[in-house]
Amino acid sequence: EPEVTQTPSHQVTQMGQEVILRCVPISNHLYFYWYRQILGQKVEFLVSFYNNEISEKSEIFDDQFSVERPDGSNFTLKIRSTKLEDSAMYFCASRGTGTSNQPQHFGDGTRLSIL
């Protein structure tokens, strides 16, 4: 069965540095998402992306965050200047088209640790 793959599985970065989290969605999917889960807290929506543009973003997704689909297969989340509170598990998800109730498929996540 096709999978969403995320790299790296664990990223350790100094505060203030830029970080890019990478995702390869399922190949025929057109809707892409990023979520995050701070340790011990809920999984929270960050941003959705469709037709090469952001379709919705949460209040968490401020100017320090950006997303890109640079080459038709990868979907990246960039944090420009990381803060301690950005430490979390980040999940990528993708969804296909067809019937209106296609579920989202998730990757295994990237654990981001900011020092």
Added chain:
Amino acid sequence: GNSVTQMEGPVTLSEEAFLTINCTYTATGYPSLFWYVQYPGEGLQLLLKATKADDKGSNKGFEATYRKETTSFHLEKGSVQVSDSAVYFCALSYYGGATNKLIFGTGTLLAVQP
């Protein structure tokens, strides 16, 4: 706003025991409801879903029924196994738009002992 509330864990059961994990939601309109499962060291996997009132989602022996009158979507399994040990997330979403973001509950850790 829209939200999901799950019973707090951890839930610790012996093998073959009956499982219930409660989930209630607050939403306008008619959301779709989901249970996702996260096994240790892995990502979120869709366990089951229901898209309208009175629908029953089922998979791997797990079931949940969309109850509009009580705004609930409780997860049940008649006989749990050690391999069911994981974190279970209840979630809702609205279909039909370009977003369909998922709104998750806090997750419930299930530990099944042999």
